[in-house]
Amino acid sequence: MFHSASTDGARVRAFLKPRSIAIIGASADETKIGGRPIRYLRLAGYQGPIYPINPGREVVQGLKSYPTLQAVDAEVDLVVIAVPAQDVLAAVEACAAKGVNGAMVFSSGFAEVDEAGRALQARITEAARKGNVPLLGPNCAGTFNVREGLLATFTSGIIDKPPRIGSIGMVSQSGAFGIHMIVLAAERELGLSMCLTTGNQSDVDLSEALAYIVEDPETEVIVAIIEGVINPPRLLAAFEAARRKRKPVIVLKLGRSEAGARAAASHTASLAGSDEIFEAILRQNNVYRAHSIEELMDVAYACSLKRFPINDKVGLITVSGGVGILMADQAEAAGLQVAELPAESQRVIKELLPFAAARNPVDVTAQVITHPQLIGPMFEQLLTGGGFGSAVCFITHIARNKDLFGKLLPHFEEVARNHADRFLVLSALASPETRKHLEGMGYAVFEDPGRALKAISALVKFRHAFEAAPPETAPAVPSGALAVQHGHTYDEFQAKKMLLSAGIPCAAESLATSAQAAVVEAERIGFPLVMKIVSPDIQHKSEIGGVLLNVRSVQEVREGYATLMDRAETHAPGARIAGVLLAQQVQGGVETILGVMRDPVYGPMVMFGLGGVFVEVLKDVTFRRAPFGPSEARRMIREVKGYAMLQGVRGAPPADEDALVQALTRLSAYAAAQGDALESIDVNPFIVLPKGRGALAVDALIQSN
């Protein structure tokens, strides 16, 4: 499924840093798809040679035109292909013959349309690979690298000027989406480094592009619009590389809902993994998931200021007490702490203005009109006294009032200078000029304070991720662990043997094939006991009465054996009976469920949840990609809603969380080691006993593939 591809970036370089560019299908009309890229390249000041390819003209937009690519008597680094779908194959073959380093196909009419298109796409991809030409698209909207004057696109969205140069890099499968983001960035005056759209990604995919952009020294913040993932290992490696380089990655995943996923299937030829799985992947890899374009832009903007707060405490200062309360509400909803200012700082603030609320939020009140200069020392006191990693100052429309704001500006400047390590927001109605001026001082400017606080909470998460140790390794799988073989369903007895071999504790048990043997085993294990029928043909034992609980004597064991055989005979005649399982009856503890499922995209995913209504009614479960270490297991355990059950409710003792962590990590290591032979594992229930007493699997099932 994965084609081999070097990851050193050589295959992507020409699309973002081309030394020269030819356009096959070059048009003299600046508004045509083959004409716009030429106009934009010149508008942006591209310095390399541009070779229009157009057999019908000598000159295109003032540039010498060539009848064929071959006719260009110099090295051609990148070729832009803007011809009808049926002519693309010939163009790609020409690229191969010329030995170019990248072919970017704008043309649509391929896999996104129908089967014939899919076949045509396969042929151009094959031609590119055979010719060793990396191919971007088809059906892509091009690439940008503002520093290099590269605007290789046909969009109508850029009219007068290229986007601003900056540190935000962007990849998008969807071309129009990518362009929309670029236009929005220009609107907000966000600075971009490089952007790339992958379209149908028949060759170069989003993961490969992302890996390149992560390595780019000019790119410090990465935004990705993702529909489906083709090369998961490369994607995950790029995420981790970004974390190590302290470059935040913000993802918008398309196709979250049922209707969305349907649209995805008909839009780009991509396979959308289930949303819960992708959510788990992003969480495990410290990627921020945005749910709207606005949120994506807000977080990217906040990240681009490069002040990641040192803690989750936020200071709030306001000219409206009411908005102060709202900000406190919103900060807590975003998971930030509105910590109270120390008494001494409160005293100083009250000295400045006796009316002021001083605890945090600090309320400057309407006094700001008559004594505007008060806000400076109060803001300073908030920051000096509170040790907040970030702060939001709400000044409503004051930034629109020249006189009033003029008196405040020097104060704001001083505060920013004194606290360059904090993330500082001015929440203000401000003109673009004022905004730019404040940003120059180091402030983020947000009109809506709620959006600022949400962005701050993203920054705090990134900071945590940057400071965290690299992901821990999973425990080693014991050397004697039993391997999963293809084509099996392992019954409870076999499954638990395999789990035990992988280091996962199971209730003491024995398989007996006669009533007499059952009695012997029962006396060895001790009472009370559970007795269960064991058969690869009976998967839901309890439904046929195949489980006897609370067996307390030799006599009951003997009778029980007969009863189980009877029931199997009655309800599942002809089933292969492996015998009767006798197991220690586990008393007390908290019922949990551990599981493994093989995701078609990401491979074995480990699931954790609490038993009973938590899983059956509330679907309160969480996933991680296997394998993983103890910290990740602990994050899983703590993120389910029913976590309180493990801490102990209504006087119950806290459960042995460490034993659960160990079981999850060992299960993840075992699952990962089985390769694609493993389809699923269910450990249900997995009983977690009180702290210090361990945990054990009571029932289990393993399915192979």
Next chain:
Amino acid sequence: MFHSASTDGARVRAFLKPRSIAIIGASADETKIGGRPIRYLRLAGYQGPIYPINPGREVVQGLKSYPTLQAVDAEVDLVVIAVPAQDVLAAVEACAAKGVNGAMVFSSGFAEVDEAGRALQARITEAARKGNVPLLGPNCAGTFNVREGLLATFTSGIIDKPPRIGSIGMVSQSGAFGIHMIVLAAERELGLSMCLTTGNQSDVDLSEALAYIVEDPETEVIVAIIEGVINPPRLLAAFEAARRKRKPVIVLKLGRSEAGARAAASHTASLAGSDEIFEAILRQNNVYRAHSIEELMDVAYACSLKRFPINDKVGLITVSGGVGILMADQAEAAGLQVAELPAESQRVIKELLPFAAARNPVDVTAQVITHPQLIGPMFEQLLTGGGFGSAVCFITHIARNKDLFGKLLPHFEEVARNHADRFLVLSALASPETRKHLEGMGYAVFEDPGRALKAISALVKFRHAFEAAPPETAPAVPSGALAVQHGHTYDEFQAKKMLLSAGIPCAAESLATSAQAAVVEAERIGFPLVMKIVSPDIQHKSEIGGVLLNVRSVQEVREGYATLMDRAETHAPGARIAGVLLAQQVQGGVETILGVMRDPVYGPMVMFGLGGVFVEVLKDVTFRRAPFGPSEARRMIREVKGYAMLQGVRGAPPADEDALVQALTRLSAYAAAQGDALESIDVNPFIVLPKGRGALAVDALIQSN
């Protein structure tokens, strides 16, 4: 606690439609608090007489000034008081002497500051009431009525022109918050009708102002910023009046979180009810609760277009397939349906453009660049074919491109004309002029499609509320119902008698005071039985072993009686023992919890939740203000997360929801009838049996006050 006040609006009229205005503390300086209102009234073209009161000047801002209010030789309707706190009492007394119809106090330094301020506030309020002068404030930021040229405020936020005239009315306790909203509305060119800030609301409060604004014929959408509620009955009546008039009410409640509530206590002198309670009140009264300023403005804007969608189905059309998927995701997250277009409509769309996705979202693709006119007929087909109550058309930056957009405009105009009953959104990057032009055609314009979809879901909810029958009445309390007396804690036996008298079914039971009597009662009720110790001094019976389950014989009843007496003696020596309760042991069914708690603001609130972990770990409960009818009870039952338990999980039969509905409504009627004698009722568990078999209370406790 509630002062009497007419609700005919006479007390509010002068603040919003004054015939003449005097300003005590009038200043010649246009930037002072006593100077700004004069400047603004003239800027807005106020037509009535303005009387500056300033003993030091003959003329103020070109107007004749008077040394005292008494010196004005004409009727004064409204007085604005802008003097230091210590001079306000005299000013209010002057208002009383003059017989004015409203005194609006800008001055701060009252209950929001300290105890001395609180005392001063009580004195000015008393003076106003004695003089029969309605008082707004103190510490308020004034009122607006743009149609009447009324800009009675001291804010610095209005610089050049009054806000636009329109249909959005606004009330806010917080002055600065209210002003911020008005400035934002001006920024977005939203039209306002009238706005009022209540500040410390020592006399006229937000509820009274809201009631007035709801009745205003020019006001069609109402926005309220609420911190604490002083007069709940009037607030609820205003909400219901608005619903009957089909006027949406949108509320932002401040003080949601712990930190927020702390700030509220120190900011305005108001009592913030618990957030869960207020949430229930809003839900019960069909009020939309916004959680940010932006959301508040978005929903108010959408409402002001007065096209409330006829259903929750939304049509999506886009020039970017990727954004189409995102919109589908966001629509479903907002609770809207992205229904598939009928096959015939899909066929027509495919005929127009074979590449297009046609199911909904409809994707016009990049073809919009070369064939812009396609979007018109495709949009038309989407609306004609799909029967969607609303639609969003995403056109990214196209509205910025004069040529391209010029070709689209006539199409958009026709679509809007043909579908005036739908709520239509253009999601576009548009200049203010383009925006206004599109709005003139009937479109809502949102840059971010996600925000548009959220607003649409609010419109759908309003439409439902407008069409709904008026709230159903609660059932009558049976004539023989036992009343709750002050100063009691009713034990299980008494409480269940009272519940039975209120028509709430309870498990069959008897109280026995000897072992012999217990045997007689047991034989009457039938086995199996539960036996419980009954004592007003023992509230948590099970903790002392005071509950015996599964009692199966006369012998066990006799032994059980002795055991219970023993345990009571051992664990609660000296407790008053009422006897032993024998009750039918209920088999099967779903455990729920019914409760009543008296909220200090809203009175008796009924709670519903599922038993076990749902209430203990997940706090999965919901509230309604008593009394209420069956529809409201059903909404409660269906909004808890564990509702599936009642529908039947893992093969369990569905529970008797009707019996539960009846019990909830009867409980609500009974609770409401007890006045403030009732403190709380706990019915835990209340077992809901399978459909057709009813439901019954198994344990209960009633506390009075």
